[in-house]
Amino acid sequence: MGVSSAQFWSRYGNVPLQALAGTMEVSETDDDDVLFCAEDGGGVAGRGCHMDYLLAYAVAELLLSIHISLSNLLVLYVYLRKKDVRTVTNTYIFSLALTDFLAGCFGIPITIISVLTRRPQSFYGCLFVHLILCILCTISTFHMLAIAVDKYVTICCRDQLFRSRHSRAVFLIALSWVSGTLIATLPLFNFFGFAE
Template sequence: METSELFTSIENTTNSTVGTNEYQKAELNLYYVACEVLVAIFAVVGNALVIFVFRRERRLRRRTNYYIVSLAAADLLVGLLGIPFAILSSVGLPVNLHACLFTVSLLVVLCTISIFCLVAVSVDRYWAILHPMGYSRNVRTKTALGESVGD
């Protein structure tokens, strides 16, 4: 086998490998988008139901449930805005620098809000379990709503 034939053989092997990787990459993106859309649908429907039931049933308006509803609202926004923007950024959109910065910033803010709401629920439950008597004395619904107790 001559040198030129060897290079041609290597080029053909490289080109066929690159073509296969591009095909697999497109297939993985389709799988990713399908999973993200499924998660978004479940997030929107589930969290909308939580908010709907909370608004409908007055018995659920307890201090701990306000934290749960704030978490549901944050996750609803992630499902409505965050996941579609994540899908757009996975395909390389938007191409404008400012729109791209806005998209990434929105993703970070929405996910951070969701995480902080989850931390608030965890701290509330931790305090209620660790100090049950002090919790019922000190924590009021106005505290959960962020209002001043003196008002």
């Protein structure tokens, strides 16, 4: 009749969510609005236990979002205001900071809202909400790859691919945005049948 602290009940469809490792005993209930979290079958601690975890998650993500947004906003501000820092290398950093700023301002808050409200309920709606952050993180990773490729070509190939570093930077940054977006949106095509 008890539920261990290793698992919580979702209020939507009574679907158990694994929060911690371990096993559990499950008790059925008629109450659609219950979120159980009890210690070793010793009773029901109520909604507070589940909400404590959600609140801790939301606060941690919100602090991370604020830090990411402000630090990258500072990078964007300096790049736009100071002409002497607009080098080719800093162009990569600017684009990377823009991606991370968007993740901090939009991706993380939208994900927090989705987790807290458990909305949207449809597979593709839920997937799309979480893909916003996934797309931005993938683009960010591709920016770091572009920086590494630029440094490699600059050191080893000496202008064999492009005549100027500036045109190479524009090409690699555009490639980062396009390829990152395409790769991160692959789950929308449901190749593995998870939507069923």
